[in-house]
Amino acid sequence: MHPIEHLRYVARAQGADPASLVEETAHALGSLHFDPSGIVVACRRIVERHPFTGALWWLCANVSTSSEPFKAVWELAEEIRGDRTGAELAAALPDDATIVTIGSPDVAGDGLIRRGDVRVLVLDAGHTATQFFRKLERYDVDNDPVDAGAAGAAVRAADVVLIEALACDSHRIVAPIGSSTIAAAAHAWGTPVWLVAGVGRRLPSGFIDHMVQRYEAITDPDGEHPVDPWEMDVEILPTSMVTDVIGPHGRVPIGPPAIQPECLMAHELLRHSAM
Numbered sequence: 001m002h003p004i005e006h007l008r009y010v011a012r013a014q015g016a017d018p019a020s021l022v023e024e025t026a027h028a029l030g031s032l033h034f035d036p037s038g039i040v041v042a043c044r045r046i047v048e049r050h051p052f053t054g055a056l057w058w059l060c061a062n063v064s065t066s067s068e069p070f071k072a073v074w075e076l077a078e079e080i081r082g083d084r085t086g087a088e089l090a091a092a093l094p095d096d097a098t099i100v101t102i103g104s105p106d107v108a109g110d111g112l113i114r115r116g117d118v119r120v121l122v123l124d125a126g127h128t129a130t131q132f133f134r135k136l137e138r139y140d141v142d143n144d145p146v147d148a149g150a151a152g153a154a155v156r157a158a159d160v161v162l163i164e165a166l167a168c169d170s171h172r173i174v175a176p177i178g179s180s181t182i183a184a185a186a187h188a189w190g191t192p193v194w195l196v197a198g199v200g201r202r203l204p205s206g207f208i209d210h211m212v213q214r215y216e217a218i219t220d221p222d223g224e225h226p227v228d229p230w231e232m233d234v235e236i237l238p239t240s241m242v243t244d245v246i247g248p249h250g251r252v253p254i255g256p257p258a259i260q261p262e263c264l265m266a267h268e269l270l271r272h273s274a275m
Contacts, residue, residue, distance in 0.1 A: 017106040018055040018166070019080050022200065025059060026077035030070060040064050044269050051214045052174050052234045054167025055080060057207050058200030061263040084248045085198040086110030089162075092194075092251040093118060097159040100146075100186075103176040104132035105164035107198035111246075113139040121146045121154045125178035126233070148178065155185040163242060165197040166234060169208045170256040173237050174215075177230070183241040195242040195254070202247075204265040212236055 025046055029039060043060035050056050059076050066072035089111030093099070101108060102123040109132060112120055120136060120143040122129050129145070136143040146154045155161055161182050167174040173195060186193045215236060219229045229235070244251050245258040252258040 018053050018200070019083070019106065019198075021050065021053060022055045022059050022080045023077050025056060026073045029063060029073045039069055040268055044271065047269055048272075052166055052211055054165070054174065054203055054207075055198070055200035057167065057203055057269070058263050060269055061203075061207070061266040064266040064268060065264045080199045083107065083199040085196060085246060086114060088248065088250045089194075089196060089246045090114035092246060094159055098157060100151075100154050100158040100161045100182055100191075101132070102163075102178040102182055103128040104130075105162065105176070105196065108162045108164050108196040109135055111196070112136065113141055116140070118142065119144070121158060123148055123151055123154065123178060123182065125176065128176070128233075148181070151181050152185045152188070155182055155191050156189040158186075158191055161186040161191055161193045163193060163195050165195050165201045167201055167203050167208060167211060168195070168197055168239065168259055169203060169205045169261070170259045171205070171239055172208050172212065173239055173242070174208070174211050174234055175237060177233055177235050180235055180237045180241065183237060187241065192244065193242040194244045194246050194251070195239070196246050197259070199248055200262060202259050202262045204261045204263065206265045206267070206270075210270055 029042060043064050047057050047060055062076055063069045063073050085107050089108060093115055096117050098119045098121065099112065100121045100123065103125050112118060113135065118141065120141060122132060122143055123146050125148065133143065133145065163175050163179045163183060165173050165175055183193050217223060218227050219232065220226055239254055239259070242254050244253055
């Protein structure tokens with residue numbers, strides 16, 4: 001496949017997990033060595049198409065600000081491939097724990113299948129958890145589907161609630177829709193909420209600002225084609241709703257030290273690019 005066509009394919013991809021998108025994007029960007037001047041434009045187009053996928057912003061920001069972008073892109077792909085967040089989550093979970101998740105968390109799922117002694121209460125949101133059910137069953141992980149209306153009861157019975165970050169800074173989290181529901185219920189019942197933030201999810205506040213603005217523009221009732229907030233795949237919640245962060249270096253209490261940006265702020269990614 002021609003590199004430009006490969007990039008168009010990645011830009012239009014829907015439903016793929018962030019790590020897979022990063023690897024596909026890395027391969028496509030790495031093939032642009034014949035046109036190094038086009039790499040920033042290519043990065044800009046990718047994040048325009050995937051505005052809430054933090055790992056792609058991380059990849060594109062690091063590539064755009066690197067003095068050796070074509071070397072950096074392969075190193076970044078290897079870094080996300082070797083993400084230890086799942087292993088750290090598995091090590092941090094209590095023995096025989098009951099866990100609540102929502103949707104189809106990729107990185108958290110990797111950690112849960114490493115443990116053979118957990119029970120996972122899976123809340124669905126817009127039929128997004130089907131793939132996650134299959135993954136848990138394939139690895140023989142004890143799991144139960146829970147109706148969204150029973151979220152409070154599930155969270156009360158749980159030892160830990162897991163929320164997967166698509167992107168975050170020290171104050172805000174971009175997460176799958178429904179995350180605020182289980183986080184709020186956990187706060188009411190005193191159940192710990194762990195934010196699972198894999199490689200590439202911690203971003204400069206400028207990128208999160210842009211995501212929030214994009215979210216507000218999409219859901220603005222006075223906009224040209226408004227979308228109701230409850231019909232979105234993602235939502236924005238404050239970090240005050242979580243108690244701990246699980247990342248590639250283990251479990252850390254929530255706070256600015258736990259969410260240091262993993263890339264520089266690349267303002268050139270925020271400029272509009274003709275598609």
